[in-house]
Amino acid sequence: MLCLLMASVLSPILLTSVKAQNSGVTVGYWPLDEVKSSGYNVITPDSTGVNPGIVAGTPEPTLVDGKIGKAMQFNGQNFVYIPIKFIVGFPPTPQPIYIPVSPNLDIQKYVQIEAWINVPGLKNATYNNIVVKCNHPDQAASWQNTTRVLGLALRAGAPENGVQYVEGALSGFVSTDTGGFNEIVTTQPVSLNQWIQVEFARTSTGMHLYINGYEQSVNLIHGVQNPQGNIVNGTEYYFGHDGLATIDDVRIVDLDPQVSEAAFDIGPNIMMAIIVVSVIFAVAWLLRRVIQLWLIRPKL
DSSP states (O other), rough: OHHHHHHHHHHHHHOOOOOOOOEEEEEEEEEOOOOOOOOOTEEOOOOTTTTTTTEESSSSSSEOOOOOSSSEEOOOEEEEESSSSEOSSSSSSSSSSEEEGGGGSSOSSSSEEEEEEEEEEOOSSSEEEEEEEEEESTTOOGGGOOEEEEEEEOOSSSSSTTTTTTTEEEEEEEEEETTTEEEEEEEEEEEESSSSEEEEEEEEEEEEEEEETTOEEOOOEESSSSOSBBBBSSEEEEEEETTOEEEEEEEEEEEEEOOOOBSOOOHHHHHHHHHHHHHHHHHHHHHHHHHHHTTTTTOO
C-alpha cells in the first residue's frame, strides 16, 4: 500500500515524457595504429566496430610512431578508403542504384571532424587532404569525376580562379543540398614538423576551424560561412589522399543525431486514472484495517 501511495505521488514525475539530449555521437573513430588482413583487403579498424578503413595505394601507408601510440604515414600516393555506399554497375540503369555500406557516415546536418597531424611539407596539389568525404556519380569512380562534399585539408598549389589563401592554410568545407559548396581557410599556415590537433565543425552557427582546441581566424573563399540545408550524401571517405602527412586518431562526430524519441509517455488521461485508482485502493485498505481492529478489539 505504501508503494501505491508513493506511486500516486511520484507518477507525475517518473512517467512524464523524457526527451533524449542532442549530444554528439561518434560515428567513426580510427586510431590508425593497426593494420590487419580482412578478406582481400588490408584494413585499419574503427573503434566503434562499424566502419573499418581500407588501406590502399602503392606502397600502402606505413605505421610509424604517432601522437598517441602508432599513426599512419601518407606519401601523397596512398590513402585510407572508407565506403559509404557502392554503385551497382550491371545491368545498366537510367539512374544509379546504390547499396548502402555505412549510412551512419552520411551525416545530414551538423558534423565535427578532428585528427592529429604531423606535416613535413606540402604536395603540389590544391587540396592536401586530411579527411575528405566525396561523391562519385558512376561505377567508374574516377577521382577526376568525384565531387568534394565535406572535409578537412591543407591548401597548397596555385590558387584556382583567383581564390586567395596562404599556402599551408587549414581548410574546412561542406556542400549542402540548398547552399552549394562552401569553404573557409585559416589566415595563417599550419606549423610543420610537429604534432597538432586540427578540427572542422559545421554547427548551427556556421563553419569553424580549430587548431589544438583553439578556434582560428578564417577567410571565406567559397559560398557562405553558415550555409543552409542538409549535407550532400556521399559514396566514400578518404584519409591522407594527396597529402604528405602522418595522421593519427581520426574522429567523425554527428552533432545532431536525430534521436529525440520520447522514452515513455502514457498520456494525461491514463495518468489521472492511475492516481485515482491508487487513492481508492489506499482508502479501501485503511477502512479494512479500521474494521479489523474494531472487530478484534478486547471486550471490556
